[in-house]
Amino acid sequence: MEIGWMIFLIIAVIVLWVIIDFLLGRKQHLAKAKKIVFPDRYSDMQIFAKGPELFDDLFSEIKKARQHIHILFYIIKDDKISHEFVSLLKEKAREGVEVRLLVDWVGSSLKRKTIQSLKDAGVKFAYTHKPKFPFLFYSSQVRNHRKITVIDGHIGYLGGFNIGDEYNDKNPKLSPWRDYHLKLTGEGAVDLQEEFLRDWHCANKVNLLQNKAYFPELSKGTIRQQFVPTEGEALEDLIATLISEAKQSLIIGTPYFIPSKKVFDHLQAAIRRGVSVTILVPYKSDHILVKEASYRYLRPLLKDGADVYQYMKGFYHAKVMTIDDNICDIGTANFDKRSMFLNYELNCLIYDPSFIKEVKHILTEDMLNSHKASLSDFSRVNWFSSFKETAARTISFFL
Template sequence: MLAFLTDNWWTIAIVINYILALLAVVTILFKSINPTKTLTYIIVLLVFPFFGLIVYYLFGQEYRKNKIFNRKDVLNNNLIKSINSKVEIKPEFLSKYEANAEEEQVRLVQLLQKNDKSPLTQNNEVEIILNGENKFEKLFQDIKQAKKHVHLEYYILKDDKIGTRLLDLLLSKAKEGVVIRLSYDDVGSKISSKMKKLLNQSTIQHHAFMPVLFPKFTGKMNYRNHRKIVIIDGEIGYVGGVNVSDTYVNYPENKNYWRDTHLRIEGEAVFSLQTQFLTNWNFVAETEVKLDRSFFPSKPIDKIIPIQIAASGPDTDWANIMEAIFFSIVTAEKYVYITTPYFIPNDQIITAMQVAAKSGVDVRLLIPDISDSWTAQNATNSYLEQLFEANIKIYRYTKGFIHAKTMVVDDIFTTIGTSNMDYRSFNINFEINALIYNEEKAKEAKQIFLDDLKDAKNITFEQWTNRPKIERLKEAYCRLWAPLL
């Protein structure tokens, strides 16, 4: 028997592999997931022995998702439900808003309220911030003024120059008695043992989100926390694309220019950011925060800028951000301007953009000229021909790398946040966007987009169709992996 196993070990291994692969295929078919994603998994499982099983184990399993659903239950807390009901837009204002707002605005508000219990808040002040250096200048000033608590949640947190400045400031505020809660993604972040020792010796509460054994080799592990939010004393909130790393700050010595967009919010929308932070905090800390009113203070804001905070992830019943983007595109009447560093869309978004453009809407897409990911860039390129066929205008940002994740529609609606236009942001990662229903801010976002086009080149259909065949081959290969990127 032993001799038989020794002589035929490879055949036995292959047979076991395909038995497990076929079982996985059956499991995938019963899940009724997106056909493209289903086909990708089936191809990988059947064409790549052993490697396919590893890919499926890392990316296709949902045991971690089920674990999240079972444990992330802060929103069931009666206090948070009560707070949501108190900040939700007043009936008399909603009636006035519905009478004056565009129909698609009202319907989008209703969509998110049903999908994510995300209240439409009215009394807010919003500042659009360009680039990391400007964001951190304002953020540091706000943290210095903190009196009660600072809550931070980041996908990337590194203790390089900008990260050390932030962490040193937090250590200083902790000594003053300010409560610091810090959550960072274990795959995206890198903190030295020296800095972790300082954090451990302080009163700062810090936790890695869903730790993995080998972060360097699991950059695409499922269910990463891709959010970048800060809440200061429950009064000031930050959300957007800027992580904590020197890469995001345009220091004079940096070789590459980094173009990004972030938001600073004061008002009732901060309560929604706080709620989302606490939801994740109870999960990563494995203990429930004792909630009190100090997390949701009453600070009058006279300016009326309606905002909804849309959060999505494995713990939400619906793909809230994707649905909001989809609905905004298909109901647009004049223009849709999209900026994203990674454009690997699902069929719904492609169809929405095509339908809008063919119906006369000015649809424009701004993406990086050179991506920070070879695979992502080629996968993005594989989708562009479909856009050209619908007369969608495509621009490549040439000044540096554009990492902003924004969309502005018809001078009435803007979304800025952490979500890319890709499968991972729509279906797998934890993301958060601010949806702003305000003409002034929409026009400001529109002008920012048009200014960015000055540092971009317009790609024509003729130029694109003449690209080398080897490029098309690379694109076709990378597109196979699109649902996993």
């Protein structure tokens, strides 16, 4: 009996610690979160939806770098394409090119010996967002989910792909991997460069923002766009605002559909005012419970008149939203509470009709490779399904 009470007391203390840690950590987080507003820029842009095509282009541009390569990824795996990526960075560093590599402390799978080999070759390496006192639990949940590459200050990449074989269509369970990633040249590259250097400063307290060598003179491109960085705040308001501006159509593509109450309310309001709302999610899941967490939102939206598509041709990991033919949002943020309230994210708002048309063409292709869902697809069929959905609802903030 005493042992039982002791176990209960230990569990109660742990739960209480987690709650206090989270609440106080969240308060500190919001107090320190920076709100950066980048201006509208004009850039030339290209979109990649297939990993092999993206990696061929990215690696080719890295090989041509002459001055500096600055890269941030949430995930770098320990597999074939990751080894190729690491070898390429070491080769460039040995050539005398400045190489800085920033990876998330939780997301990365790089081994210590790999990191040491990078440093030995001259690559400047750092982890971002290491858990720290006094709020260990909360800080372990706040991740840098951005994926930024800047080459010689004038070529930039941003989007949903990480570095790993699964993103290169080499995972039998999830291939082909479907994602959207942007390549950018023109004046917008200055903001990607600045955001990377801000994250580098945050990670190791080295401030390089005043180094003019990283900011070459850039010419204007043809596509109006704006980068929007968020730090576990502001993203919810951004998404809600974009939804409220829709007058005819709204398309959302996301691997994880777990909106906040505010965003969900805006979606229902959009349907009520006659906006055509389409949601594209994967049929397959790459994480436990994320599918079940979405059901409580998809069911009422289907009842309200939204169209929901489940992507069947591999795994769908894109982060995209189109508002009428006026605005397109592509970036690193998922349509979920973790991206809205915990992660550091970076999105790109695009205002060019021809580019939005191209994105919509890709979305149409992806819908043709999808199953149009009905309410029965999200019904609870047995006690285990009900249990998983209840569990997912309980921890949806962290999925």
